[in-house]
Amino acid sequence: MFSPEELRIPVHGDVRRDADVELLQRFAASVQERSRRMAGFPVNLEFDYGPLAPFLSMHLNNAGSPEQESEYGLDTKPFEQAVTAFFVELSGGSPDTVFGHLAHGGTEANLFAVYVARERYPDGVLFASREAHYSVPKIAKLLRMPHVAVDVDEHGVMDLDALGREIGGRGEPAIVVATVGTTGRGAVDDIPGIRRAASDAGVDEVFVHSDAAFGGPLAEFGQPRRPWSFPDGADSVSISGHKIIGSPLPSSVILVREVDADAIRRPGVAVGSDDDTIGGSRDALSPLLLWYALRELGRDGLAGRVRRCLEVTGHAVRRLAEAGLNPTRFPGGNVVLFDRPGDEVMSAWHLLDVDGRAHLSVMPHVTTDLVDQLCAEVTGRRT
Ligand SMILES: *Cc1c(COP(=O)(O)O)cnc(C)c1O
Numbered sequence: 001m002f003s004p005e006e007l008r009i010p011v012h013g014d015v016r017r018d019a020d021v022e023l024l025q026r027f028a029a030s031v032q033e034r035s036r037r038m039a040g041f042p043v044n045l046e047f048d049y050g051p052l053a054p055f056l057s058m059h060l061n062n063a064g065s066p067e068q069e070s071e072y073g074l075d076t077k078p079f080e081q082a083v084t085a086f087f088v089e090l091s092g093g094s095p096d097t098v099f100g101h102l103a104h105g106g107t108e109a110n111l112f113a114v115y116v117a118r119e120r121y122p123d124g125v126l127f128a129s130r131e132a133h134y135s136v137p138k139i140a141k142l143l144r145m146p147h148v149a150v151d152v153d154e155h156g157v158m159d160l161d162a163l164g165r166e167i168g169g170r171g172e173p174a175i176v177v178a179t180v181g182t183t184g185r186g187a188v189d190d191i192p193g194i195r196r197a198a199s200d201a202g203v204d205e206v207f208v209h210s211d212a213a214f215g216g217p218l219a220e221f222g223q224p225r226r227p228w229s230f231p232d233g234a235d236s237v238s239i240s241g242h243k244i245i246g247s248p249l250p251s252s253v254i255l256v257r258e259v260d261a262d263a264i265r266r267p268g269v270a271v272g273s274d275d276d277t278i279g280g281s282r283d284a285l286s287p288l289l290l291w292y293a294l295r296e297l298g299r300d301g302l303a304g305r306v307r308r309c310l311e312v313t314g315h316a317v318r319r320l321a322e323a324g325l326n327p328t329r330f331p332g333g334n335v336v337l338f339d340r341p342g343d344e345v346m347s348a349w350h351l352l353d354v355d356g357r358a359h360l361s362v363m364p365h366v367t368t369d370l371v372d373q374l375c376a377e378v379t380g381r382r383t
Contacts, residue, residue, distance in 0.1 A: 001030055039360050039374055040351040042183065042214045042335075044246030046365040049289055060284035064270030064277070066101040071272035080287035086294055087253045090220060090302075091212075091229035091237045098230070099261035101277050102241070102251055102286055106213035107135040109238035109254035112278050114139050114175060116236065116260040117207040121173035124207065127166060128177035129158035131184050133211060136177050145175075155330055156187030160197040168201030175207045180228040181215020184354045186333030188219060188226050195233045210234035213252060215333070217244045221306040222332040235260070241290045244305070245297075246364065251286035305364050309334045313362040316371045320360075323379045334362040341378045349374055 006023070035045055064070045066080045084100035103109040110133065118124055126147045128136040140147030148170075151162040158178070167174045176198070178189040191208055198206040212219065212228050216239040219228035229237055241251035265276040297305065313334045320327035325338040337357040340346065352359040360374070 001027070034350075037349045037370075037374070039349045039362075039366055039370065040358075042181075042243050042361040042363060044242075044244055044363045044365055046363075047246040047248075047293060049248065049292065052285075052288055052292060055285055055288060062102075062282040062284045062287065063280055064273030064275060064282075065265075066277070068273040070270060076284040076287045079291040080284075083287055083290045083294060084253055084255070086299075087237075087239055088255060090299070091210075091216065091234070091239075091255060092231040093229070093237070093255055097258050098255050099258045099276070100253055100255040102283070102290070103238075103254050103277070104252070104279065104283060105242070105250035106133065106211070106238060106240050106252045107138075108278055109213070109240075109252040110135050110177065110209070110211055111139050111142065112254045113209040113211075113236040113238060113256060114143060114145070114177070115278070116256050116264055117175040117209060118143050118145060119263050120207060120260055121175060121205055124173040124175040124205070125167075125170050126175050126177065127163060129156075129179060129182070129189060131156050131182045131187060132177055132179045133183060133213070136211075146170075152187070156182055156185035158189040158194070160190065160193045163194060164197040164201045167198050167203050171203065173205035173207070174198050174203050175209070177209045177211050178234070179215075180210050180212035180219050180226070181333065181335075183214065184335075184352075184359070185337065186215065186218075186330040186335030188215060188228065188330070188333075191227050191233045207235045208233055210237045213238055213240040214243050217302055217306050218309070218332070218334060221303040222310060224332070226332065230255075241286060244309075244363065245290060245293050245302075247286060247289045247293070249283065249286050249289065251283065251290065253290075309362050309364060309366075312366055312368055312371060315368045316360060316362060319371055319375045323375050325375075325378065328357075336360045336362070338378075345377055348377070 060074050060076050061072050062075045066077050080102050088098050126140045126145045129152050130149045131152050148166050151159045153159050176194050178191050180188050210228050219226040236256040238252050238254045241247045261276050265274050267274050269275045316336050317327045317329055320338045327336050327338045329336045340358045
């Protein structure tokens with residue numbers, strides 16, 4: 001919508017504040033218009049952080065450990081701790097034995113989890129399903145770890161027989177990334193089953209990371225509840241802030257065992273605080289955003305939001321079936337795949353293409369009306 005010329009930063013600063021504010025307003029209006037039909041990406045758009053606007057005029061920085069003030073002194077670490085404590089409780093962890101912080105997004109959260117796992121098991125092999133997030137092979141490369149992509153069953157869930165064979169065949173410690181809600185199909189890997197498969201294969205040194213970026217709250221509050229958290233056998237858990245909760249910035253909470261964090265912590269080197277995160281300077285705005293959203297919602301509000309998403313997903317499956325579009329859904333999930341419409345509809349609705357099918361993600365801003373409108377546009381343009 002803008003040419004590079006229009007956006008180019010001049011050599012000599014040019015005071016055209018009014019024109020630039022007007023340009024940004026046009027951009028905002030266009031993003032708002034295009035967001036109206038957002039049905040493909042697993043991000044919630046139902047939020048308003050207007051009251052937090054004053055924080056755009058200050059620099060807060062959560063450099064270093066979430067649990068200690070740095071020399072910089074202006075931070076939102078108490079809010080970060082409150083948000084982390086909420087997720088520790090949600091994922092059944094004990095505040096005394098779980099260490100957490102906010103990371104920039106699901107990728108950094110996965111990197112931190114696999115990093116502490118690799119420190120615990122330096123010869124560990126990284127296992128994840130073929131449908132795990134694309135950050136996993138990248139992390140294996142960054143950490144120079146052997147990586148095995150494990151086959152999935154017909155629903156997109158990690159195949160436990162295949163996993164057992166791979167683990168047994170290697171005989172090395174196993175670091176397994178279990179995906180709780182795959183980006184493609186919303187499939188949930190079976191964490192207790194992963195532990196059994198490893199132990200049946202004769203390997204006791206096992207670290208399981210639950211990548212619940214997208215599906216943690218769905219697994220916890222869906223019917224039936226699905227195993228995904230610490231009591232279910234996870235050693236670490238990550239949940240995104242910009243997905244089911246919703247935020248203008250990407251963020252993710254990462255929770256690991258305190259003993260694993262102790263092993264990577266370097267005391268005092270991060271502007272006067274311990275260094276036990278990947279980032280140095282860390283985003284201090286996301287803790288405020290998430291704290292504000294979660295204070296409004298509470299645990300019950302989050303549960304209600306998940307239930308509404310699942311109801312709307314049921315509606316979407318019925319409507320798409322009536323329209324003859326062959327919807328499929330991972331049981332209890334909020335992702336629906338259906339016959340791919342033309343490019344114009346795919347792009348207007350921001351739909352992803354998953355193996356030649358269209359991918360609808362029913363996030364909190366997706367209402368039954370929006371689903372009906374999508375169905376009308378898909379069928380209208382097909383005939
Ligand atoms: C979204 C997602 C991630 C990565 O999150 P980013 O914030 O995009 O880095 C990781 N895993 C799963 C399962 C996801 O859905």
